[in-house]
Amino acid sequence: MDHLGLSDVFPPFNLRIQAGELLLRPITDEVLPQLIAVAGGGVHDPALMPFYYPWTDAPADRLPTEFAQYHWGARARWSRASWSLEFAVEYEGVIVGTQGFATKDYVITRTGETGSWLGRSHQGQGIGTQMRQAICAFIFDYLDAEEITSGAFTNNPASLAVSRKVGYRPNGANRLVSRGALALDQRLVLTPDDFVRGEPITVWGAHAFRAFIGLEP
Numbered sequence: 001m002d003h004l005g006l007s008d009v010f011p012p013f014n015l016r017i018q019a020g021e022l023l024l025r026p027i028t029d030e031v032l033p034q035l036i037a038v039a040g041g042g043v044h045d046p047a048l049m050p051f052y053y054p055w056t057d058a059p060a061d062r063l064p065t066e067f068a069q070y071h072w073g074a075r076a077r078w079s080r081a082s083w084s085l086e087f088a089v090e091y092e093g094v095i096v097g098t099q100g101f102a103t104k105d106y107v108i109t110r111t112g113e114t115g116s117w118l119g120r121s122h123q124g125q126g127i128g129t130q131m132r133q134a135i136c137a138f139i140f141d142y143l144d145a146e147e148i149t150s151g152a153f154t155n156n157p158a159s160l161a162v163s164r165k166v167g168y169r170p171n172g173a174n175r176l177v178s179r180g181a182l183a184l185d186q187r188l189v190l191t192p193d194d195f196v197r198g199e200p201i202t203v204w205g206a207h208a209f210r211a212f213i214g215l216e217p
């Protein structure tokens with residue numbers, strides 16, 4: 001008897017975005033161990049915490065499980081009212097980090113927030129800029145977004161530099177708590193007109209994904 005494939009059941013598993021040497025690919029279970037190895041090698045200076053949810057503060061023996069549970073949870077909680085699309089970032093054939101886009105009521109709001117990380121040994125070589133340009137091109141060109149937001153603590157110059165280079169503009173600041181202390185979260189917003197594009201993207205699986213999130217009748 002014929003049966004559905006996993007990517008029919010969950011169309012994000014069929015999405016791929018390629019731009020030059022960069023490939024954004026779905027975080028399937030096969031990729032999780034590779035991502036856990038990259039994260040285990042270090043993501044940032046341990047003295048600082050760049051993430052709103054401090055997942056890298058997990059003890060080394062718990063981080064792999066919590067990392068996998070986060071990604072399983074994102075799939076499990078997916079609904080048209082609230083979804084979080086997470087890609088593994090492959091550069092020159094090597095898994096180097098993740099790039100995500102999270103949104104609520106997307107069909108109406110046409111906005112959402114990017115978030116990303118790279119293993120430390122892969123930072124500072126322009127990959128962070130290329131992966132942000134690739135996901136923004138996908139969201140504007142294939143998902144008809146009207147804006148894309150991002151945010152970074154004001155002590156995260158690399159993330160702020162990527163946002164600036166890609167064309168995001170400052171959009172106020174939030175006063176948050178990080179590791180028990182005040183942390184200023186610089187809000188950023190990108191519009192299609194301001195977007196500074198990188199390499200052209202090639203996309204697979206967009207049509208089924210559009211239907212899945214409610215963009216197709």
Ligand SMILES: CC(C)(COP(=O)(O)OP(=O)(O)OC[C@H]1O[C@@H](n2cnc3c(N)ncnc32)[C@H](O)[C@@H]1OP(=O)(O)O)[C@@H](O)C(=O)NCCC(=O)NCCS
Nearest residue numbers: 050116117118123124125126127128129152157158159161
């Ligand atoms: C943020 C991150 C994804 C950026 O990726 P990346 O590949 O390192 O970024 P790029 O190499 O494309 O660009 C980094 C830019 O930051 C600049 N930069 C880095 N450190 C800097 C510093 N201390 N002061 C000023 N600029 C700095 C670089 O000069 C570069 O800009 P340039 O190309 O104009 O010279 C990556 O650094 C990372 O994973 N950091 C840890 C996790 C994190 O902070 N995630 C984001 C949470 S909001």
